[in-house]
Amino acid sequence: MSQTRTTGALIVKTAVLAIGAALLFAPFLFQDVRALEVAARICIFIVLVASYDLLIGYTGIVSFAHTMFFGIGAYGTAIALKQMGNGWDAVALGTLAGMALSLVLAVAIGLLSLRVKAIFFAMITLAAASVVLVLASQLNQITGGEDGITYRAPSLFSPATQLWQGADGKVATLFGVKMNGKLAGYYFVFLTSLALFVFMLRMTGSPLGTVLKAIRENEARAEAIGYRVVAYRTFVFCIAALVASLAGSSYAIWLKYTGPDTALSFAIMIDILLMVVIGGMGTMWGAVIGAVLMVLAQYYLRDLMELAAGATADLPVLPHLLEPDRWLFWLGIIFILLVYFFPAGIAGTIMRWGAPRAGR
Amino acid sequence: MSLLSITAMQTRIGQYAVLHNISLEVPEGGVFVLLGRNGAGKTTTLRSIMGLWTPSPGSVTFRGRDLTGMHTAEIARLGIAYVPENMGIFGGLTVEENLVLATATGRFDKVRLARITALFPALETFWTKQAWALSGGQKQMLAVARAIIEPRALILIDEPTKGLAPSIVGAMAEAFREIAQGTTILLVEQNFQFARSLGRDMAVIEDGRIAHSGTMAEFAADKALQDRLLALSA
Numbered sequence: 301m302s303q304t305r306t307t308g309a310l311i312v313k314t315a316v317l318a319i320g321a322a323l324l325f326a327p328f329l330f331q332d333v334r335a336l337e338v339a340a341r342i343c344i345f346i347v348l349v350a351s352y353d354l355l356i357g358y359t360g361i362v363s364f365a366h367t368m369f370f371g372i373g374a375y376g377t378a379i380a381l382k383q384m385g386n387g388w389d390a391v392a393l394g395t396l397a398g399m400a401l402s403l404v405l406a407v408a409i410g411l412l413s414l415r416v417k418a419i420f421f422a423m424i425t426l427a428a429a430s431v432v433l434v435l436a437s438q439l440n441q442i443t444g445g446e447d448g449i450t451y452r453a454p455s456l457f458s459p460a461t462q463l464w465q466g467a468d469g470k471v472a473t474l475f476g477v478k479m480n481g482k483l484a485g486y487y488f489v490f491l492t493s494l495a496l497f498v499f500m501l502r503m504t505g506s507p508l509g510t511v512l513k514a515i516r517e518n519e520a521r522a523e524a525i526g527y528r529v530v531a532y533r534t535f536v537f538c539i540a541a542l543v544a545s546l547a548g549s550s551y552a553i554w555l556k557y558t559g560p561d562t563a564l565s566f567a568i569m570i571d572i573l574l575m576v577v578i579g580g581m582g583t584m585w586g587a588v589i590g591a592v593l594m595v596l597a598q599y600y601l602r603d604l605m606e607l608a609a610g611a612t613a614d615l616p617v618l619p620h621l622l623e624p625d626r627w628l629f630w631l632g633i634i635f636i637l638l639v640y641f642f643p644a645g646i647a648g649t650i651m652r653w654g655a656p657r658a659g660r
Numbered sequence: 661m662s663l664l665s666i667t668a669m670q671t672r673i674g675q676y677a678v679l680h681n682i683s684l685e686v687p688e689g690g691v692f693v694l695l696g697r698n699g700a701g702k703t704t705t706l707r708s709i710m711g712l713w714t715p716s717p718g719s720v721t722f723r724g725r726d727l728t729g730m731h732t733a734e735i736a737r738l739g740i741a742y743v744p745e746n747m748g749i750f751g752g753l754t755v756e757e758n759l760v761l762a763t764a765t766g767r768f769d770k771v772r773l774a775r776i777t778a779l780f781p782a783l784e785t786f787w788t789k790q791a792w793a794l795s796g797g798q799k800q801m802l803a804v805a806r807a808i809i810e811p812r813a814l815i816l817i818d819e820p821t822k823g824l825a826p827s828i829v830g831a832m833a834e835a836f837r838e839i840a841q842g843t844t845i846l847l848v849e850q851n852f853q854f855a856r857s858l859g860r861d862m863a864v865i866e867d868g869r870i871a872h873s874g875t876m877a878e879f880a881a882d883k884a885l886q887d888r889l890l891a892l893s894a
Contacts, residue, residue, distance in 0.1 A: 506766075507760055507761075507766035510753060510757045510760055510761055511761060513750070513752060513753060513757075514750045514753060514761055517750045517751070517752050517753070518748075518750065520712065520732075521744075521748045521749075521750065522761075523731075523732040523733045523736075524710060524712070524732055524733075524736060524742045524744070524748060525736055525741075525742075525748075525761060525762050525806070526733050526736035526737045526762075527733055527761075528731065528733045529733075
């Protein structure tokens with residue numbers, strides 16, 4: 301039985317569908333500004349993690365340049381919006397410029413270095429990402445340096461924009477939610493992310509996805525049945541770069557701020573790696589689960605620990621251990637436990653439930 | 661003209677010269693058997709034809725086209741399939757996915773697929789099963805099926821009977837006979853009885869050199885030659 305048709309696969313797909321529904325109705329279900337920020341970040345990171353999984357999970361490519369492409373997309377849109385004003389022409393030009401630069405860099409890195417051993421390729425991507433990070437920090441005139449760039453998004457996404465006017469001339473509400481530009485901004489991020497995720501899902505489900513999995517499993521065997529491994533790996537590297545760049549553009553429009561910390565830092569790269577490992581490599585569903593859990597932990601683990609510390613205030617030691625400032629320590633513990641109990645990631649491990657065991 | 665010509669092929673693996681001046685003519689049609697003891701250079705010969713090792717000097721021509729220096733993937737696309745000794749299947753993929761990989765368009769020719777599943781009915785039974793879960797015989801069937809899922813001019817098969825149960829070896833021989841009606845097979849084999857039942861032409865490799873070549877009928881009749889080259893009675 302294929303792993304995609306097991307009982308576990310059904311559980312994972314149901315969970316992902318529930319997450320999708322929660323994200324679709326997020327503005328109505330969680331009516332506070334922070335929750336909407338979290339939902340938008342989850343949407344962006346699902347795309348970013350899924351595109352990284354195309355590399356590491358489906359093709360076996362270890363790259364540290366994924367945030368570089370994300371950052372290039374974000375900076376492209378940010379610079380265009382800053383320089384040209386908040387029109388859609390700036391969004392289009394900035395996004396296309398970011399994609400074009402990402403594509404050129406991906407082709408160059410791919411063709412020059414995907415022939416070498418995996419460790420050398422990883423080092424080359426690390427070097428390229430470092431160079432771009434330093435450039436973004438130092439080219440003050442263009443990128444705003446360490447402070448980054450603040451700009452206005454298209455007026456459709458302005459909180460002052462009324463998507464739907466009530467009888468009193470003020471912005472209308474639906475189930476208590478204001479029909480304003482903020483809502484439009486969220487759905488722009490949600491729909492862009494959904495379209496990109498579905499694209500990657502179709503890609504991995506197509507014969508191309510099968511070829512990628514074959515390359516990951518054994519390059520020489522894939523070549524012996526007629527596949528040019530370097531060409532395929534370069535192609536996938538380019539696709540992943542373009543998707544990451546588009547995710548970056550989308551995030552730049554949502555945040556209305558782009559800086560090294562939000563778009564290019566290695567902390568983002570580490571987050572992506574953790575999300576891929578937690579969710580499960582080689583499955584698009586894993587990207588959704590990993591991104592959701594990690595972003596929720598980053599935003600709400602502190603609050604949860606504050607509650608727990610308050611509830612155990614009368615007990616010895618425990619309140620000190622549960623101090624909110626120790627949230628990173630607990631995140632580390634949770635990560636170790638997840639890796640121990642779900643060695644193939646949450647989705648990867650659960651999807652094996654109901655599959656035949658080896659050694660028949 | 662031969663389908664495959666190997667001329668003065670020498671292959672080095674690292675600092676070791678494994679093949680010395682191998683020359684072979686594989687005619688079109690039927691089964692050509694390459695015999696030899698362990699470590700004689702049979703597998704290296706197949707790998708050199710596929711471009712997995714680069715012979716230098718020497719040349720390999722297929723239908724008059726020089727394969728020397730050509731990329732393995734290009735050689736495969738010329739219509740040469742390779743079934744390695746370890747079967748070369750992708751354990752993490754299903755039976756269906758393993759076969760789809762070897763199709764030119766990502767779609768099956770239904771008539772051809774029906775012929776293959778008639779040859780190897782187990783593949784249809786385990787169609788959606790991941791290949792690592794198959795038995796050794798089923799994995800070998802999958803490897804051979806993958807080689808013939810598209811029309812090929814030449815199939816290189818390395819020791820297909822190794823570790824298989826006698827009943828499966830018999831089924832495999834039947835399958836090869838049918839496949840050889842439309843395709844040339846270059847078969848590396850240590851099981852002489854199996855090879856004899858299939859081969860029309862043959863060669864023996866000894867220490868990286870061609871020690872004998874001719875028809876299988878002549879070789880099968882010469883017991884002394886068999887003993888000297890293959891040490892069958894030892």
